[in-house]
Amino acid sequence: MLQRSPFTAVFLLLSVLLVSACSRHDLYETAINFERSAAGLEADEITVGDLNIAYLRNTKANNGDTIVLVHGFGANKDNWTRLARELTDDFNVYAVDLPGHGESSKPLDLGYRLEDQVGHLARILDALGIRDMHMMGNSMGGGITALYAATYPEQIKTAVLFDPAGILEYENEMVSIVLAGDNPLIPSKPGDFERLMDFAMEEKPFVPWPILGVMEEKAIANLEVNKVIFAAIRDAGFESDFRNAIQRIEDPVLIIWGKEDRVIDYRNGEVFREAISGARLEILEGIGHAPMIEAPEASARLFLEFAKPRIAKAG
DSSP: OOOOOOHHHHHHHHHHHHHTTOOHHHHHHHHHHHHHHHTTEEEEEEEETTEEEEEEEESSOOSSOEEEEEOOTTOOGGGGHHHHTTTTTTSEEEEEOOTTSTTSOOOTTSOOSHHHHHHHHHHHHHHTTOOSEEEEEETHHHHHHHHHHHHOGGGEEEEEEESOSSOOSSOOHHHHHHHTTOOTTSOOSTTHHHHHHHHHOSSOOOOOHHHHHHHHHHHHHTHHHHHHHHHHHHTTOOHHHHHHHHTTOOSOEEEEEETTOSSSOTTHHHHHHHHSTTOEEEEETTOOSOHHHHSHHHHHHHHHHHHGGGOOOOO
């Protein structure tokens, strides 16, 4: 998702590009690059085995800690630009397109259960030379982050879980909608992407209409792999194993949940807190499924306050 830049800057940018008769895809690329640059990030890629992995990293490295950002189902690395803007001055930020997502490789037969994705992420971070980090994840990425902390405790300084997947003790309207055969998280036709944004977020970011159209096209183009990934997570039957696994976490964990989350009920946050020794839970009023997009400043502040004793000073 795009971060909210000052309206005048976005308006002027789009006006100039529209006058110059740029295509919608040119507008999209220019706007995405503008957002990344404003967040102090640039795009890069790396080959890991048979996979091509796209990611964002600091334009200018510093002496601060590393933060790895793990997006949710059907999302991508650019979901983190609003939060990254609050952090790149003092941290080295990496936002990774997981396999099956964004601009990374999308093999249908890779294996996309949460534990599979933990393995994929571990290999990616090893290839990037990252072995000591703070890790943040949203939704599916939150579940991956929790399992990563349980599996590789020596690598994690702190873990931040934004509305994480993995436990559904409390259900909400999302479950009944999916059981009825309609999944708002998987756009398949025009209009579905805006519906997804309305469903997932209470405080939607500003997205100019030409950009929204291209984002929808990209989401629909990923229909088949999205179905495979969602089915792998849904059918894994992992909940009891997942709970047992996260009980092994010894690293400091901060759970941030939007109270208006219609995808995964915020009451599951208390279940996570009870399962993870010493975990801290923060509920954000008026926020939906993506606090790092909807409330980036508040999310960054909560992380900085929580992690302060474990943050190396940037120079």
